[in-house]
Amino acid sequence: MSSVLEQLKQFTVVVADTGDIEAIQEFQPQDATTNPSLLLLAAQIPRYQGLVDDAIAFGKAFNGSEADKLDATMDKLFVNFGVEILKRIPGRVSTEVDARLSFDKEAMVKKALRLVNLFEDSGVSRDRVLIKLSSTWEGVQAAKVLEKESIHCNMTLLFSFAQAVACAEAEVTLISPFVGRILDWHLAHTNTPTLQTDPGVESVQKIYCYYKRFGYKTIVMGASFRNVGQIVALAGCDFLTISPKLLKELSAMKGG
Numbered sequence: 001m002s003s004v005l006e007q008l009k010q011f012t013v014v015v016a017d018t019g020d021i022e023a024i025q026e027f028q029p030q031d032a033t034t035n036p037s038l039l040l041l042a043a044q045i046p047r048y049q050g051l052v053d054d055a056i057a058f059g060k061a062f063n064g065s066e067a068d069k070l071d072a073t074m075d076k077l078f079v080n081f082g083v084e085i086l087k088r089i090p091g092r093v094s095t096e097v098d099a100r101l102s103f104d105k106e107a108m109v110k111k112a113l114r115l116v117n118l119f120e121d122s123g124v125s126r127d128r129v130l131i132k133l134s135s136t137w138e139g140v141q142a143a144k145v146l147e148k149e150s151i152h153c154n155m156t157l158l159f160s161f162a163q164a165v166a167c168a169e170a171e172v173t174l175i176s177p178f179v180g181r182i183l184d185w186h187l188a189h190t191n192t193p194t195l196q197t198d199p200g201v202e203s204v205q206k207i208y209c210y211y212k213r214f215g216y217k218t219i220v221m222g223a224s225f226r227n228v229g230q231i232v233a234l235a236g237c238d239f240l241t242i243s244p245k246l247l248k249e250l251s252a253m254k255g256g
C-alpha cells in the first residue's frame, strides 16, 4: 500500500518548506520554499558552512557602507541556498524579500530585482524562482510590477479572503495562505478551545473554490501547517508547502 505522501502527490504539487537541502532530497518535492527563519536554522548546520562563508566573502567585497555589506551578505546567503536547492528539485524555489520592506513598494521591487540578478549571475533563470512578498497592498502593487518583468511572485503572509482576491486580480503567480497561523489565532483569541472545524483549512478551501469558480490562474499553495490532518483535509489544493517533520509523518502513514 502506498504512503499518504505518495497518494497526496497524485492530487497536489508537494513543496518542501525548509532550507535543509538534504531533507529536500529525501522527499523529492517538485518545489521548495524558504524564509529567513528556515534559512537561519539551515545556516547553522555544519554541512552548509561553505554557503555561509561564500556569502560572507561576497558581503565583505561589496562596495558600500557596513549596512550595505550586511544586506549584500544576506541576499547572497538566501540565493546560495536557493541555488543549491534547485540542483535537487525540478521546479522552483521561493526566496523571500525582507519582511521589514512590506509597506514600501519601491524597496520591495528593488530587493526582488537584486535577488533575481544574483540568481541569474549564478546561472539560474528567473523562471525557476518565486520571489516571496508580503500580501500587503504595497506587496501586491510590487508584484504587479515584477510579474510584468517575468519575475514570478509568491504572495506570503496571507491570512484573509480580501488579500487573496487582491492577489488574484493582480494576476500574481502564486499565493500562500497560512493555515496554521489562522488556527493559532482562533485558539488564542476565541473561547473555543476545541474547534469543530479548522478555520485555517476553511480559509484555503474558500479561496480555492473562489479562484476556480471565477477562472483565476493564480496558484493556491497552503502553508504553515500544524499537523497532518490539515494537510490531508486540503489534498487536491493546487500546491501545499510542508515541513520535513510533517513530510516524514505523511510518508510513514499508509493510505487507504
Ligand SMILES: O=C(CO)[C@@H](O)[C@H](O)[C@H](O)[C@H](O)COP(=O)(O)O
Residues within 6 Å of the ligand: 017, 018, 033, 034, 035, 094, 132, 154, 155, 156, 157, 176, 178, 180, 181, 223, 224, 225, 241
Ligand atoms: O514560503 C512559504 C510560504 O510562501 C513558507 O516558507 C512559509 O513562510 C512557512 O510555511 C511559514 O512561515 C511557516 O510559518 P509557521 O509554521 O511559523 O506559521
Ligand SMILES: O=C[C@H](O)COP(=O)(O)O
Residues within 6 Å of the ligand: 035, 036, 037, 096, 132, 156, 157
Ligand atoms: O513567509 C512568511 C514569513 O517568512 C514568516 O516568517 P517567520 O516564520 O519568521 O515569521
